[in-house]
Amino acid sequence: xxxxxxxxxxxxxxxxxxxxxxxxSGRFVARTQVLSVDDVARATRRMAHEIIERNxxxxxxxxxxxxxxxxxxxEALAKALLDIxxxxxxxxxxxxxxxxxxxGTARIVPxxxxxSFPVEQAHVVLCDDVLFTGxxxxxxxxxxxxFGRPSTIQxxxxxxxxxxxxxxxxxxxxxxxxxxxxxxxxVSLDGVALxxxxxxxxxxxx
Amino acid sequence: xxxxxxxxxxxxxxxxxxxxxxAIDDGVIIEVAESIEPPLGSEVFxxxxxxxxxxxxxxxxxxxxxxxxxxxxxxxxxxxAALGGYTAIVAMASTTPTMDSPSIVRDVLAIAEGAxxxxxxxxxxxxxxxxxxxxxxxxxxAMGVRIFSDAGRxxxxxxxxxxxxxxATGLEAITGGQPIVxxxxxxxxxxxxxxxxxxxxxxxxxxxxxxPIEAETLMMMRDITLARRTGARLHFQxxxxxxxxxxxxxxxxxxxxxxxxxxxxxxxxTHAECASYDPVFKVNPPLRxxxxxxxxxxGLADGTIDAIATCHAPHEPHTKEFPFDQAPPGMLGLxxxxxxALTELDLPITSIAGLLSWQPAAIAGIDDRHGRPxxxxxxxxVCVIDPNETWTVRGTxxxxxxxxxxxxxxxxxxxxxHTILQGEFVVTQGEATR
Amino acid sequence: MKDLLTIDxxxxxxxxxxxxxxxxxxxxxxxxxxKVPALRGRTVASMFFEDSTRTRTSFETAARRLSADTLNFSxxxxxxxxxxxxxxxxxxxxxxxxxxxxxxxxSSGAPQQIxxxxxxxxxxxxxGWHAHPTQALLDVYTIRQEGRSFEGLRIAIVGDIRHSRxxxxxIEAFSALGAEVTVVAPPTLLPPHVxxxxxxxxxxxxxxxxETDVLYLLRMQRERMDQALxxxxxxxxxxxGLTPNRASRxxxxxxxxxPGPMNRGVEISPEVTDDPxxxxxxxxxxxxxxxxxxxxxxxxSAAAERSAS
Numbered sequence: 001x002x003x004x005x006x007x008x009x010x011x012x013x014x015x016x017x018x019x020x021x022x023x024x025s026g027r028f029v030a031r032t033q034v035l036s037v038d039d040v041a042r043a044t045r046r047m048a049h050e051i052i053e054r055n056x057x058x059x060x061x062x063x064x065x066x067x068x069x070x071x072x073x074x075e076a077l078a079k080a081l082l083d084i085x086x087x088x089x090x091x092x093x094x095x096x097x098x099x100x101x102x103x104g105t106a107r108i109v110p111x112x113x114x115x116s117f118p119v120e121q122a123h124v125v126l127c128d129d130v131l132f133t134g135x136x137x138x139x140x141x142x143x144x145x146x147f148g149r150p151s152t153i154q155x156x157x158x159x160x161x162x163x164x165x166x167x168x169x170x171x172x173x174x175x176x177x178x179x180x181x182x183x184x185x186x187v188s189l190d191g192v193a194l195x196x197x198x199x200x201x202x203x204x205x206x
Numbered sequence: 207x208x209x210x211x212x213x214x215x216x217x218x219x220x221x222x223x224x225x226x227x228x229a230i231d232d233g234v235i236i237e238v239a240e241s242i243e244p245p246l247g248s249e250v251f252x253x254x255x256x257x258x259x260x261x262x263x264x265x266x267x268x269x270x271x272x273x274x275x276x277x278x279x280x281x282x283x284x285x286x287a288a289l290g291g292y293t294a295i296v297a298m299a300s301t302t303p304t305m306d307s308p309s310i311v312r313d314v315l316a317i318a319e320g321a322x323x324x325x326x327x328x329x330x331x332x333x334x335x336x337x338x339x340x341x342x343x344x345x346x347x348a349m350g351v352r353i354f355s356d357a358g359r360x361x362x363x364x365x366x367x368x369x370x371x372x373x374a375t376g377l378e379a380i381t382g383g384q385p386i387v388x389x390x391x392x393x394x395x396x397x398x399x400x401x402x403x404x405x406x407x408x409x410x411x412x413x414x415x416x417x418p419i420e421a422e423t424l425m426m427m428r429d430i431t432l433a434r435r436t437g438a439r440l441h442f443q444x445x446x447x448x449x450x451x452x453x454x455x456x457x458x459x460x461x462x463x464x465x466x467x468x469x470x471x472x473x474x475x476t477h478a479e480c481a482s483y484d485p486v487f488k489v490n491p492p493l494r495x496x497x498x499x500x501x502x503x504x505g506l507a508d509g510t511i512d513a514i515a516t517c518h519a520p521h522e523p524h525t526k527e528f529p530f531d532q533a534p535p536g537m538l539g540l541x542x543x544x545x546x547a548l549t550e551l552d553l554p555i556t557s558i559a560g561l562l563s564w565q566p567a568a569i570a571g572i573d574d575r576h577g578r579p580x581x582x583x584x585x586x587x588v589c590v591i592d593p594n595e596t597w598t599v600r601g602t603x604x605x606x607x608x609x610x611x612x613x614x615x616x617x618x619x620x621x622x623x624h625t626i627l628q629g630e631f632v633v634t635q636g637e638a639t640r
Numbered sequence: 641m642k643d644l645l646t647i648d649x650x651x652x653x654x655x656x657x658x659x660x661x662x663x664x665x666x667x668x669x670x671x672x673x674x675k676v677p678a679l680r681g682r683t684v685a686s687m688f689f690e691d692s693t694r695t696r697t698s699f700e701t702a703a704r705r706l707s708a709d710t711l712n713f714s715x716x717x718x719x720x721x722x723x724x725x726x727x728x729x730x731x732x733x734x735x736x737x738x739x740x741x742x743x744x745x746x747s748s749g750a751p752q753q754i755x756x757x758x759x760x761x762x763x764x765x766x767x768g769w770h771a772h773p774t775q776a777l778l779d780v781y782t783i784r785q786e787g788r789s790f791e792g793l794r795i796a797i798v799g800d801i802r803h804s805r806x807x808x809x810x811i812e813a814f815s816a817l818g819a820e821v822t823v824v825a826p827p828t829l830l831p832p833h834v835x836x837x838x839x840x841x842x843x844x845x846x847x848x849x850x851e852t853d854v855l856y857l858l859r860m861q862r863e864r865m866d867q868a869l870x871x872x873x874x875x876x877x878x879x880x881g882l883t884p885n886r887a888s889r890x891x892x893x894x895x896x897x898x899p900g901p902m903n904r905g906v907e908i909s910p911e912v913t914d915d916p917x918x919x920x921x922x923x924x925x926x927x928x929x930x931x932x933x934x935x936x937x938x939x940x941s942a943a944a945e946r947s948a949s
Contacts, residue, residue, distance in 0.1 A: 097678070098668070098678035098706075099677060099678075103679070110661060110664040110936075112663045114667070142677070146675075147671065148672075406833055407835075411836055413749075413767070413768050413769035413770030414770070416832060482752075483750075483752045484753070524727070525725070527725040527728070527753075528726050529746075529749065529753065530747060530748065530753075531748065532747060
């Protein structure tokens with residue numbers, strides 16, 4: 001079931017070609033390549049270093065990817081942390097559907113949240129692909145704290161595109177990318193592109 | 207009185223179809239001719255592109271009065287009938303109290319005085335329609351009642367039905383040889399009482415208790431057997447399935463004095479309608495299968511079925527807002543019957559007119575004044591129907607106090623333009639005027 | 641999907657979508673605090689025109705775990721007995737401001753009628769002999785949980801098929817997913833026109849046991865005895881009950897299911913109720929999970945349809 005509405009949130013921009021169930025409809029048309037595949041790998045490695053530095057190592061550090069776009073980012077960070085420190089940090093995922101402040105504006109079949117480790121006293125690094133309004137992160141904070149009381153919750157995003165609607169800021173950023181509201185950002189481990197979402201009807205009109 | 211002239215119509219009666227003008231004066235048709243020069247001061251009514259038929263006759267109307275005037279009154283039923291082209295309706299005994307005694311029949315006749323359609327009372331076969339004691343059939347026959355029916359219920363007890371048949375055959379001494387018609391609602395309640403719709407693939411899918419066709423056919427077989435023995439004059443009401451048509455066909459071939467009616471809804475709708483769970487499609491006997499509809503139509507075409515009767519059964523709106531199994535069965539029919547027939551049935555107009563007019567008039571024993579040919583000297587009970595005008599059925603726009611039409615929202619072809627009762631225009635240009 | 645009335649309306653895709661959502665709620669139900677704020681501020685009314693503590697409790701638990709407010713209208717004892725029409729009753733409840741109505745009714749089709757009159761979402765919690773879609777969904781979830789594929793799965797449903805909404809909905813669901821369904825009952829407990837069910841028919845449980853992956857037993861209602869549909873419960877048990885002997889002929893990995901409550905000694909022998917292949921309690925647990933998924937999907941899409949229009 002494909003969402004017929006643009007969502008004012010980061011997930012709307014992650015129109016990964018694979019399976020956009022419940023996410024934004026239409027097709028992403030790239031205009032500018034912002035980061036290459038190597039750029040993304042470098043940014044990931046840098047953020048991994050920052051995480052280690054900030055937390056004085058990886059003691060009690062856990063990564064939680066936000067469904068769906070944040071999950072591959074979390075996986076890439078976990079791999080980088082393993083490369084750098086030789087430590088396999090606990091890795092989970094969270095679907096924030098049940099915590100959104102706009103339930104019902106679109107039909108979403110949620111993903112399963114997988115947090116199989118205690119978050120109590122942990123340093124949780126929430127991972128997402130794009131930080132936009134901040135509303136998904138707000139929901140993720142609620143979701144994670146339902147599992148316990150972490151020592152800290154930190155936020156890692158590959159792209160911060162601005163336009164915050166809540167007092168939320170990232171701790172680790174791959175790339176600060178000024179955008180206009182109408183633009184779309186496509187993030188994957190293969191690169192980051194700026195462009196627009198094209199709906200099928202509009203496509204025909206072209 | 208002023209002479210009235212129906213101009214430019216196609217006359218349809220027992221003699222067939224022909225173009226002609228019809229002049230009416232003082233309740234009587236005074237002249238029928240290809241072209242009539244209207245006398246000075248006469249009124250001329252347009253009948254061009256329309257059929258001029260003898261007024262329609264319904265063998266099966268539940269008038270609800272006395273007892274359930276919130277659903278229908280004799281007056282509203284008669285007005286609806288007039289709007290539907292009827293000049294006579296046979297009122298069923300399903301009133302409260304039951305029309306099972308001369309005094310109640312007399313009351314109904316008094317209320318019906320001045321109604322825009324002649325209301326012909328039937329009477330119950332058994333007291334209170336309870337299937338236990340005979341009504342005073344002799345007294346009722348002496349008052350002019352010719353049709354007896356427990357309307358909505360069949361007589362369950364075979365011994366009682368046998369006695370009724372025997373008794374009825376003796377009443378011709380009172381009626382001057384006119385037969386007493388025993389109109390049976392064929393339903394073995396032990397087989398059907400738990401059900402709410404036709405027992406078939408739809409009742410199965412919808413999880414609804416079904417009414418098997420055997421509930422109808424077993425009682426028909428019983429009554430045919432008893433009629434063979436007693437010689438009683440039987441009429442089967444609203445037959446609903448292929449097997450029933452065949453039973454009537456065989457009984458007629460055998461020479462038994464048996465007639466049968468079918469309703470507009472059984473001729474056009476099927477049990478698939480119940481998939482909406484809308485109780486407006488609940489009726490007794492229930493809507494059946496496509497094959498049954500086809501068999502009923504074949505029965506009309508070959509003369510097995512003698513009349514189209516409405517089984518007009520008003521129910522006040524909120525009673526149809528209960529669950530299907532709790533809602534009462536029954537549908538409106540008077541205002542839509544001729545249009546349904548014209549829209550859905552592939553029959554010549556003379557057949558349709560016979561089924562709706564002179565054939566039921568004969569069964570009801572009122573063929574001295576209804577269903578007469580359109581000819582000079584005949585009583586002016588006439589209707590004019592435009593077969594091409596289309597209209598959309600709206601229960602709330604009907605004369606009936608109830609709205610339970612199963613054709614709600616459907617477009618039908620054929621509209622009554624004028625209805626003339628004993629020379630008076632009770633419907634003019636589609637509007638009730640009495 | 642404003643309403644959930646039957647399994648037929650879902651089809652295989654719709655069923656699978658609910659299963660996927662149910663996986664998320666299964667995770668929620670395993671948390672220390674098994675509750676999410678998904679339906680905060682929504683009001684879910686249960687209108688039970690027929691008593692069923694199990695189903696009502698399951699739905700209300702599901703609604704509470706989604707943080708919805710619940711409102712309980714026990715129609716069996718209310719104004720319905722005073723001649724109020726179904727429509728009047730529904731309009732009264734709606735006027736209190738509800739987002740979803742969960743309906744259990746003795747009369748087939750009542751939820752469909754209510755859905756026509758109500759702007760709130762309507763979820764069928766069982767109507768007459770017609771449908772019980774959430775039961776079928778929780779049964780599908782229970783079988784799926786065992787890692788079994790429905791394609792070609794041989795499921796025998798035993799008992800009073802004729803009067804069973806569970807049988808009708810489960811046949812629809814199992815068939816839609818590719819299972820081979822056989823109904824097993826004496827002819828008096830099969831509906832007329834049984835072919836319309838789309839299932840194979842048997843009158844002999846012993847003939848199907850060996851070729852059954854899932855044995856689904858229906859509850860035998862005692863009142864059927866009064867209608868001379870079977871001579872006695874004892875005869876029914878001997879002919880169709882799951883006895884230890886019959887259980888021994890079922891495959892080791894077969895599943896034994898029952899919508900509950902079980903009539904021990906009628907459809908199942910007391911000794912068999914503890915058989916490790918019995919999944920009755922899983923069915924109950926999964927009932928809450930699946931009903932959370934249904935409430936969530938119905939209410940989120942109903943609101944989406946409203947905001948789109």
